[in-house]
Amino acid sequence: MIEIENLYKEFDGVPVLKGISTTFEKGKTNMIIGQSGSGKTVLLKCLLGLHTPEKGIISFDGRIHTELGIKERRQLRQEIGMVFQGGALFDSLTIEENILFPLKMFANKPKSEMLDRVNIVLNRVNLENVNKKYPAELSGGMQKRVAIARAIVMNPKYLFCDEPNSGLDPRTATVIDNLIQEITKEYQIITIINSHDMNSVMEIGEKIVFLQNGVNAWEGSNEEIFKTENEAVVDFVYSSNLFKKVRETYLSKTK
Amino acid sequence: MNYLKHIGKYFLMLRQVFRKPQKWSVFRELFFREVEDLGLKSLGIIMFISFFVGGVVAIQTAMNIDSPFIPKYLIGFATKRGIILEFAPTFMSIILAGKVGSYITSSMGTMRVTEQIDALEVMGINSLNYLVLPKILAALFFYPLLILLSMFLGIIGGYFAGVITDLFFSEDYIYGIQLDFDPYFIKYALTKTVVFAFVITTIPAYHGFYVKGGSLEVGRASTKAVVWTSIVIILLNYFLTQMILG
Ligand SMILES: Nc1ncnc2c1ncn2[C@@H]1O[C@H](COP(=O)(O)OP(=O)(O)OP(=O)(O)O)[C@@H](O)[C@H]1O
Ligand SMILES: [Mg+2]
Numbered sequence: 001m002i003e004i005e006n007l008y009k010e011f012d013g014v015p016v017l018k019g020i021s022t023t024f025e026k027g028k029t030n031m032i033i034g035q036s037g038s039g040k041t042v043l044l045k046c047l048l049g050l051h052t053p054e055k056g057i058i059s060f061d062g063r064i065h066t067e068l069g070i071k072e073r074r075q076l077r078q079e080i081g082m083v084f085q086g087g088a089l090f091d092s093l094t095i096e097e098n099i100l101f102p103l104k105m106f107a108n109k110p111k112s113e114m115l116d117r118v119n120i121v122l123n124r125v126n127l128e129n130v131n132k133k134y135p136a137e138l139s140g141g142m143q144k145r146v147a148i149a150r151a152i153v154m155n156p157k158y159l160f161c162d163e164p165n166s167g168l169d170p171r172t173a174t175v176i177d178n179l180i181q182e183i184t185k186e187y188q189i190i191t192i193i194n195s196h197d198m199n200s201v202m203e204i205g206e207k208i209v210f211l212q213n214g215v216n217a218w219e220g221s222n223e224e225i226f227k228t229e230n231e232a233v234v235d236f237v238y239s240s241n242l243f244k245k246v247r248e249t250y251l252s253k254t255k
Numbered sequence: 256m257n258y259l260k261h262i263g264k265y266f267l268m269l270r271q272v273f274r275k276p277q278k279w280s281v282f283r284e285l286f287f288r289e290v291e292d293l294g295l296k297s298l299g300i301i302m303f304i305s306f307f308v309g310g311v312v313a314i315q316t317a318m319n320i321d322s323p324f325i326p327k328y329l330i331g332f333a334t335k336r337g338i339i340l341e342f343a344p345t346f347m348s349i350i351l352a353g354k355v356g357s358y359i360t361s362s363m364g365t366m367r368v369t370e371q372i373d374a375l376e377v378m379g380i381n382s383l384n385y386l387v388l389p390k391i392l393a394a395l396f397f398y399p400l401l402i403l404l405s406m407f408l409g410i411i412g413g414y415f416a417g418v419i420t421d422l423f424f425s426e427d428y429i430y431g432i433q434l435d436f437d438p439y440f441i442k443y444a445l446t447k448t449v450v451f452a453f454v455i456t457t458i459p460a461y462h463g464f465y466v467k468g469g470s471l472e473v474g475r476a477s478t479k480a481v482v483w484t485s486i487v488i489i490l491l492n493y494f495l496t497q498m499i500l501g
Contacts, residue, residue, distance in 0.1 A: 082377045
């Protein structure tokens with residue numbers, strides 16, 4: 001379990017996170033939602049240790065971030081798979097080398113075995129015949145999928161995805177969502193997804209944390225998000241007419 | 256005050272750089288890639304410039320000591336000295352600062368702003384060690400060779416200048432360059448080269464690694480890196496010359 005307690009982070013005196021406390025459980029797809037600029041990426045980067053929060057405690061299965069030395073932190077990071085908002089693929093390496101990269105650094109396996117693993121994860125994200133291409137030669141959506149493949153190639157214990165399906169067509173987006181959920185269930189990992197795609201929230205949001213004004217203004221499941229009376233959540237989630245209708249239908253059915 | 260902060264941060268960076276590589280096989284691969292990117296790819300320009308600058312040095316020397324009382328072989332002698340002591344090590348290092356320095360800053364800066372450095376860190380990789388150490392070692396290994404080649408070509412360039420312009424006899428020139436050969440000067444020049452190689456890789460790496468913002472800032476950082484690398488080379492050249500030869 002990942003536990004966050006009273007997390008506070010500011011940039012040059014401007015607070016972004018103002019005391020967030022929540023937990024993320026194993027085997028569940030946790031989602032962080034909130035408006036653009038609400039601090040979703042900052043929160044993930046605090047978890048990753050890329051930002052140092054001014055206050056608060058982050059604990060990964062009992063390992064508290066402030067108590068870890070450089071070595072232990074690197075060890076912990078090797079257990080994390082991360083999909084960055086922009087993909088962050090190494091553009092001087094081919095797709096195959098990108099995914100091979102963490103294996104080459106940390107797994108002591110014969111090359112053929114590692115290449116097999118690369119092909120397995122590429123298959124899982126529905127990519128074929130891209131092994132020898134460079135990131136710049138792929139579409140944005142394909143790059144995203146490569147980033148996911150690279151994040152899961154080491155069988156991480158923790159999987160963080162910063163908007164994994166922004167820029168994808170609805171069909172691929174759903175495939176990616178389901179893929180992330182399957183991996184979460186299959187390996188019983190802790191998954192945290194940043195998103196403002198309401199479709200994914202409805203599909204796979206088992207625990208949803210709504211960020212607003214630097215705090216987690218609301219928490220619940222995708223079932224509960226239909227029923228909630230919390231104005232800010234309703235305002236944010238149901239700003240689209242389509243979801244408004246979905247909600248109305250849902251509420252009238254359950255009554 | 257601000258300068259002190261940067262200098263401090265630079266040395267803190269070096270502490271992260273000089274760690275044992277996390278995986279030797281990967282390090283070896285990176286090292287050879289950097290030898291190619293930072294060294295072999297500069298071979299052409301260094302050869303080109305060395306040859307012609309050597310020619311110019313010889314012509315200028317010949318025109319300046321146009322006196323019947325000064326023996327002509329001194330042209331070869333002075334050209335050799337000038338090239339070995341200054342033109343090859345310092346001048347070529349400035350050229351490399353421009354070419355290699357901007358390449359290092361922009362490639363690392365781009366990695367920073369597109370979160371590739373974050374991605375390395377998240378994987379548990381010491382990104383400074385991974386990115387910068389192979390560059391430093393590749394330069395320390397390759398630049399002395401490059402500068403030796405530059406000396407050689409510079410002196411040859413001087414010879415051809417004489418042949419073409421008829422300003423001096425090639426026999427005199429050849430006699431002059433063999434005169435009073437002192438390996439100590441080569442050692443001095445290569446010591447400078449090694450120090451400059453370190454500067455040429457680390458200062459641009461510093462500017463690239465700590466870029467904040469987007470592609471505009473990467474461009475600015477590259478310019479700054481080249482300027483600062485050149486300034487530091489010139490200053491160090493002065494102090495090293497005083498220390499070693501003075
Ligand atoms: N490195 C930084 N330095 C200064 N301010 C930052 C930095 N990173 C983020 N911020 C600020 O923190 C706030 C939250 O940014 P963040 O990137 O977390 O938003 P987000 O919720 O991920 O938005 P989006 O959905 O658009 O990705 C923004 O106001 C941003 O300007
Ligand atoms: Mg974001």
